[in-house]
Amino acid sequence: MPASGMQSPRVVIVGGGFGGLYAAKALSNEAVDVTLLDRKNHHTFQPLLYQVALGVLSPGEVASPLRQILHPARNLRTLLGEVVGIDAAARTVRLSDGEAVAYEYLILAAGARHAYFGRDEWAHHAPGLKTIEDAVGIRSRLLLAFERAERQAHLSGRREPLSFAIIGGGPTGVELAGAIADLARLALAKDFNAINTKQARIRLFEGGPRILSALSEDSSRKAARQLEQLGVEVCTESLVQTVESGRIKVRDEWIATDLTLWASGVAPSLLGKMLGAAMDRSVRVLVEQDLSVPGHREVFVIGYMAALVDANGTPVPGLAAAAMQEGQQAARNILRDLQGRPRESFRYTDRGSMATVGHHRAVAEFGRWHLSGILAWLLWSIVHVFLLIGFRNRAAVMRQWMWAYATRKGGSPLITDCQQPEAARHAK
Ligand SMILES: Cc1cc2nc3c(=O)[nH]c(=O)nc-3n(C[C@H](O)[C@H](O)[C@H](O)COP(=O)(O)OP(=O)(O)OC[C@H]3O[C@@H](n4cnc5c(N)ncnc54)[C@H](O)[C@@H]3O)c2cc1C
Incomplete structure (x- = not known):
């Protein structure tokens, strides 16, 4: 002192x-x-943001006001x-x-x-996921795509399957692709009657030779297989050349999309x-x-x-x-x-890496130990709940996941921003 x-x-x-x-x-x-x-006035638990984007969790379950987290300490002040x-x-x-x-x-x-690798104009057509605002914006765009397709099917008979493109095969891209597949196949399947949400095409584009390149080839292969079981098309060696409203260009071919998401870099x-x-x-x-x-x-x-x-x-x-x-x-x-003592060098303790692929699917690596499937997913769930800040959030997320597990429904599929940000997709 x-x-x-x-x-x-x-x-x-x-x-x-x-x-x-x-x-x-x-x-x-x-x-x-x-x-x-x-x-911001809050700490964001980014690893679970994609669940807000997919309507499984609500923003308050993955973010906590900094002031509340830190208020017990008298020597700390939080300023916005x-x-x-x-x-x-x-x-x-x-x-x-x-x-x-x-x-x-x-x-x-x-x-x-x-x-966006110098192509900042792509941001408007392919939003990325970093903040609560991003997650809520993506949730609205995603749900609007289903709503628009349902309306068109009713009013003009168009029943083409929805097309979703996720750019970037790192953990965020893999999580988003798997979760959109779950949403289309399970959570929303009974909510629409003019369209068959299960027919949605979900494509994950990765410029490199494999997804999850930070993990071993074994985990990367298992994650790709799990995604394919969910109906996701995993397109490797597929560098996206252009992103426009309602379409992207990959390997010199235009692909029509109802929603494009960016998970390719920060x-x-x-x-x-x-x-x-x-x-x-x-x-x-x-x-x-x-x-x-x-x-x-x-x-x-x-x-x-x-x-x-x-x-x-x-x-x-x-x-x-x-x-x-x-x-x-x-x-x-x-x-x-x-205290007048010498400083210490930083030594990183590696506690393993994990990526969730969807409902009951994940890959995890701890040194030489590689897990996949439901065991990896259970571990992923426990670690993420444990690391969430605050007991209230942990309890709420547990409750929400148990509900989603039992009912196979998302938590809050609400469109809170009704401005339709993207024009309808390009005709193929
Ligand atoms: C969608 C997503 C999923 C992820 N999943 C995982 C995962 O599963 N496992 C994992 O280990 N890592 C994951 N990560 C990576 C992990 O979140 C980051 O490595 C980690 O957040 C880095 O911590 P940080 O403190 O450097 O920055 P952050 O946690 O990003 O915090 C930066 C803070 O600085 C504030 N800030 C920024 N600029 C300013 C400014 N100019 N003035 C004042 N405040 C400012 C921001 O508001 C923010 O609160 C994920 C990241 C994302 C985006």
Whole structure:
């Protein structure tokens, strides 16, 4: 504790996602004065966002107000604000309304943004999934596609199967494709009478030779097989060349779509660039072993924004678990400074990787152990409920999943944004 009359060092954390939140928790009730800045008032549990997009869960079940999560600690304050500038020399961050916040230590944990590989105009036709707003927007577009098809079938007799395209065969693309298949085959099947929702074509496009390229070939093959059992067409070596309203071009062929979703890439927050530090090819800040920025021992960059090969020689992955561990380590290193002890190097503990493929289907890897099918799915469910922030959310998600399991129905298939964002699809 600082001597009486001395001010506690000010620690500013930018971002209340996985990294920032775990850093804040590790600093709670310590002899530091912590300000957590986020442009949203809530922490979002991104791994379950696709369930909001699919109407299984509602937004309040995967997000929690930061103020409520952190309020028990008296040395923590949560402020709503978007950071738009960093003056590392003056040790201040600047907010979008012009206010400045001073720090002795800064932890940058602003995560990722959507990346359309320089084709930002695609964003309007192929929304990505990153925030609660994205998930609610996708849910509306998805349900509107079914509603439009039902209306057309009634009014003009058109009964062509719906066509959904998901671009990107990483975990998010696989989850979305499997969940849309579940929605069309199970949850919505009895709700429409003019169209047969089970006939919907769901195509997953991946530019590389296999889906889930971060997992082993074995898991990737099993995930593809599970998707195909659900009726998803897995199209590998299929780089999408153009995305337009109602259609995409793949391998020089136009494909009509009722909804296109983007799961093909994210890039780190641009805040990292403002530090003037060295960056890797993905524009992540190359941090030291203690997670600080070279030349700025008082600035730590963690989570998706940071690039590091850790003290064990492991390249730290852009996963939630890594962000949490880095948040805790950055906090520990600040406290070690204050205690006059040397800083520790960060060592990533790999607790495995998993991807869910749909109802009862998933793949999981823990070192040499590879699981798939219902066992992997059960494990995936337990881990995700356990990691959710707050007992209320855990209880609500358990209740919702048990209901969905028993009834084979989604939780809240509501269209809350009735503006029809996309024109009808192109004729084939
Ligand atoms: C759909 C989806 C599914 C995923 N599924 C998994 C999974 O199953 N398992 C897994 O391990 N990982 C998963 N991930 C990846 C995981 O969520 C990220 O690796 C992790 O969130 C990175 O943590 P972070 O703290 O760096 O950033 P985030 O958790 O993204 O937090 C960043 C925070 O910074 C705030 N912020 C951003 N810019 C500013 C600014 N300028 N000013 C103020 N605040 C700002 C944001 O509002 C946000 O709260 C998934 C990601 C997505 C998008």
